[in-house]
Amino acid sequence: PGCRVHAGTTDSIAAFLAAGVSQSGDAVTSLGSTLVLKLLSDTRVESTEHGVYSHWFGDRWLAGGASNAGGAVLRQFFDDRTLAALYEQIDPTVPSPLDYQPLPRSGERFPVNDPALAPRLTPRPADDAEFLHGLLESLGRIEARGYGLLADLGAPAVQRVETAGGGARNPAWTHIRQRLLGVPVSRATHTEAAYGAALLARDGTRRFA
Numbered sequence: 001p002g003c004r005v006h007a008g009t010t011d012s013i014a015a016f017l018a019a020g021v022s023q024s025g026d027a028v029t030s031l032g033s034t035l036v037l038k039l040l041s042d043t044r045v046e047s048t049e050h051g052v053y054s055h056w057f058g059d060r061w062l063a064g065g066a067s068n069a070g071g072a073v074l075r076q077f078f079d080d081r082t083l084a085a086l087y088e089q090i091d092p093t094v095p096s097p098l099d100y101q102p103l104p105r106s107g108e109r110f111p112v113n114d115p116a117l118a119p120r121l122t123p124r125p126a127d128d129a130e131f132l133h134g135l136l137e138s139l140g141r142i143e144a145r146g147y148g149l150l151a152d153l154g155a156p157a158v159q160r161v162e163t164a165g166g167g168a169r170n171p172a173w174t175h176i177r178q179r180l181l182g183v184p185v186s187r188a189t190h191t192e193a194a195y196g197a198a199l200l201a202r203d204g205t206r207r208f209a
Contacts, residue, residue, distance in 0.1 A: 006201060007200050007201065007203070009196075009197065009200055010055075011030075011193045012028075012030050012036040012038055012064070012066065012193070013038065013055060013057075013062060013196070014193035014194070014195075014196035014197040014200065015028060015030045015036075015038075015164035015165070015188075015191070015192075015193040015196055016028040016038045016062060016164075016196065017195075017196030017197075017199050017200055018164065018188065018190040018191070018192060018193060018194075018195040018196030018199065019162040019164060019188035019189070019190065019191075019196075020162075020188075020189065020190070021040060021160075021162055022040070023040065023159070024040050024041060024042050024060065024156050025039070025040065025156040025157060025158060025159035025160075026039075026040050026159060026160055026162070027039040027040070027147065027158045027159075027160070027161045027162070028161070028162045028163070028164055028188065029143060029161050029162075029163050029164070029177075030163075030164045030165045030193075031070065031071060031163060031164070031165040031166060031167025031168060031170075031173070032070060032071055032165040032166055032167070033070050033071050033072040033075075034066055034067060034068055034069070034070040034071075034072065035066070035067040035069050035070040035139060035142060035143060035146075036064065036065075036066045036067075037064045037065055037066075037067075037110075037143065037146045037147060037150070038062050038063075038064040039062070039063045039064055039147065039150050039155055039156070039158060040057065040060055040061075040062060041054070041060060041061045041062070041063040041150075041154075041155040041156055042060055042061070042156070043061065043063075043154045043155060043156075044061045044063070045061075045063045045150060045153040045154050045155050046153075047149075047153055048113065049113060050065065050110060050111055050112060050113060050149055050153075051065045051066070051108075051109040051110035051111065051112070051113040052064070052065050052110065052111075052149065052150065052153060053065065063150050063153075063155045064146075064150070065109065065110030065111060065146055065149075065150075066109055066110055067108065067109060067110050067111070067142055067146065068103055068104065068105075068107055068108050068109055069101075069102045069103050069104075069108070069138075069139055069142050070139065070167075071165075071166060071167055072104045073102045073103065073104045073119075073121075073135065073139075074132070074135060076104060077128075077131070077132075077135075078128070078132065082128075083132070086128055086129045086132045087132070087170060087171075087172045087173075089129035090129055090132065090133045090136070090172045092171075092172045092173075092175035092176045092179070093175065093179070095137065095179075096130070096133045096134045096136075096137040096138075097134075098123075098125070098130070098131075098133070098134025098135075098137065098138070099134075099138060099141075100119075100120055100121050100134055100135060100138040101117065101118070101119055101120035101121075101138070102119070102121065102135050102138045102139055102142075103117065103118070103119040104119070105119065106118050106119065110146060111142065111145045111146045111149045121135075136172070136173050136176050137176055137180075139173075140173070140176045140177045140179075140180040140181075141180060143177060143180070143181065144177075144180045144181050147161075147181065158181065158183055159183055160183050160184045160185070160186075161177070161181060161183060161184070161185045161186075162186060162187070162188040163177075163185060163186065163187050163188060163191070164188050164191045164192070164193070165191065168187040168188065168191050169187070174186070174187070
């Protein structure tokens, strides 16, 4: 009965708040079970065709989209212990020749909105490290296409990317993503969306109490 609601948001926007970025062109990628991109933009961009939307963010906009691809597809094949061992065997400076559509099931939202898009997870090499390398590389390509699409639609070109979520702890994946994006990629100081939600609650209390 004594609970007062001052503000609300989504988990990916809370992760953006937690990262503390402030310049147009700065972005936050949330690497959880899905891949979520948020880019700080002076311009609102929308495209139902591509699954792109914008949220009001003070005097600017958060442009972005959410792919169904992400960490969930990795867990279809490997547990945490196996993943940790395989990451050590990957050379992230060398591009993988494998090209997958790393969806856990049929259907994609961004950077193309296609409910019938099917996963493509073959050919699978005998070496599990090579297979994982291909999955990470393919996820990185989706991220790069996503930020490229936002720029094509009128948002600023991405300048740097902070990373939230479980995938932020993976140096090999970070190196692959940085190579594909061509901009600095780092782990956010605060990677948990709960931290951003707390910041929002504090700000809401100041504004509306």
